[in-house]
Amino acid sequence: MTLWTRSGRPRPQSGGFELAVWYLMRLSGLALFVLALAHFAILHFIFDPAEQTSEFIINERWSSLFWRAFDWLLLQMVLFHSFMGVRTVVLDYAKGGLRTVLVTGLYLLAAVLFVLGTIVVMTLPLPGTR
Secondary structure, eight states, X not given: OOOBOTTSOBOXXXXXXXXXXXXXXXXXXXXXXXXXXXXXXXXXXXXXXXXOOHHHIIIIITTSHHHHHHHHHHHHHHHHHHHHHHHHHHHHHOOHHHHXXXXXXXXXXXXXXXXXXHHHHHXXXXXXXX
């Protein structure tokens, strides 16, 4: 008997990695909902968008370790959720060797973007250090 979720996607019965990905997709979706709403509220309601420039981002937002961590977490949740979603589509529609090549390429691209995103967020110079 298959248990169907409201989204119509069955929960894997076998457990293991597929079940973990199934749960992580739901948790990352919830985290994205909260993080994206917080990001939107902060940058559009608390601060006036008409007054936001690159200097505002550097001096006000990214001079704080909290905001760097917040933006990094949002970026990583987007990467994880989107790549795992594309992985699901590839596993559903590709077969054989093509499936292996596509999933491997997807994992490599995700790893590269994870590293690049981390480097950009963590190595932006602090104000006054340029």
